[in-house]
Amino acid sequence: MKVGAAQFTFLCDLLRKRTGVVIDGSKEYLVVARLTPIVRQRKIPSLDTLIDRIRKGIDPTLERDVLSAMMTHETSFFRDKSPFETLRTIVIPELVARRAASRQLTFWSAACSTGQEPYSLAMLLNEHFRGLLETWQVRIIATDFSEAVLARARDGLFTELEAGRGLPPALLQKYFRPLQGKWSISQDCRRLVEFRSLNLNATWPMMPPCDVVLVRNVMIYFDIATRAALVERMRRILRPDGALFLGGAETLIGMDTRYERLAGTGCSYYRPKQR
Numbered sequence: 717m718k719v720g721a722a723q724f725t726f727l728c729d730l731l732r733k734r735t736g737v738v739i740d741g742s743k744e745y746l747v748v749a750r751l752t753p754i755v756r757q758r759k760i761p762s763l764d765t766l767i768d769r770i771r772k773g774i775d776p777t778l779e780r781d782v783l784s785a786m787m788t789h790e791t792s793f794f795r796d797k798s799p800f801e802t803l804r805t806i807v808i809p810e811l812v813a814r815r816a817a818s819r820q821l822t823f824w825s826a827a828c829s830t831g832q833e834p835y836s837l838a839m840l841l842n843e844h845f846r847g848l849l850e851t852w853q854v855r856i857i858a859t860d861f862s863e864a865v866l867a868r869a870r871d872g873l874f875t876e877l878e879a880g881r882g883l884p885p886a887l888l889q890k891y892f893r894p895l896q897g898k899w900s901i902s903q904d905c906r907r908l909v910e911f912r913s914l915n916l917n918a919t920w921p922m923m924p925p926c927d928v929v930l931v932r933n934v935m936i937y938f939d940i941a942t943r944a945a946l947v948e949r950m951r952r953i954l955r956p957d958g959a960l961f962l963g964g965a966e967t968l969i970g971m972d973t974r975y976e977r978l979a980g981t982g983c984s985y986y987r988p989k990q991r
């Protein structure tokens with residue numbers, strides 16, 4: 717299947733305008749590979765016809781599905797390990813000490829893809845802070861632009877391959893049970909996570925003040941101005957002593973932001989600057 721140059725440009729512009737995701741002009745092959753399944757599934761004659769339908773704006777769900785299919789949803793359990801170690805050994809113990817009066821903790825996994833990130837956090841809390849879960853109000857809000865990945869995240873069913881990526885065998889045995897040839901995550905973890913649809917590049921629905929925000933491996937797809945605007949909006953959602961975690965290839969170094977960088981266990985994390 718092929719895509720016309722004008723259609724390709726239209727799609728990339730639309731993706732950037734709606735979501736902030738930038739696809740460079742040499743990646744036509746990527747768009748073809750990602751959209752061909754939609755063309756086949758919906759029995760549309762060609763890719764260009766699909767794009768024309770989006771241009772006419774008749775079907776908003778088609779537009780969303782197409783934009784979502786153009787994104788990268790790569791993820792894994794306990795991705796990069798060090799942010800989770802930092803949460804376990806530094807950030808959560810400090811927050812627990814400071815929140816003794818309110819007994820509330822709110823985490824936000826922004827751009828959660830198929831759920832491995834928020835479920836990793838839920839396992840970490842169950843493993844190391846179980847007492848807290850019994851007596852405190854602990855929430856993990858997990859959001860993404862893509863309805864397709866959110867549906868999979870809500871199902872909480874993972875293939876052998878997905879479960880094999882980053883999940884220690886002991887945690888697989890403890891927090892999953894076999895179901896329909898896959899691994900189903902336990903109620904102990906599900907009950908902590910609320911999945912919601914949210915476009916980081918549009919107006920956000922009401923978000924509560926957050927103690928920890930994970931916005932990992934999504935800003936790499938945004939341009940500098942979009943990244944700067946996003947971390948500034950995140951700063952307003954974070955409590956003053958809250959923590960922001962980025963992906964391994966993402967940094968605020970060199971950006972003029974109102975965050976200070978702190979050393980974690982094998983990674984950095986960020987806190988709103990105190991004035």
Ligand SMILES: C[S@@+](CC[C@H](N)C(=O)[O-])C[C@H]1O[C@@H](n2cnc3c(N)ncnc32)[C@H](O)[C@@H]1O
Nearest residue numbers: 735790791827829861862915916917932933934
């Ligand atoms: C590479 S995955 C990262 C998943 C997870 N945070 C991790 O680090 O493993 C990036 C996710 O960002 C989502 N995404 C991209 N642009 C977005 C936007 N504007 N708003 C919300 N989610 C977005 C995609 O749908 C995708 O699931």
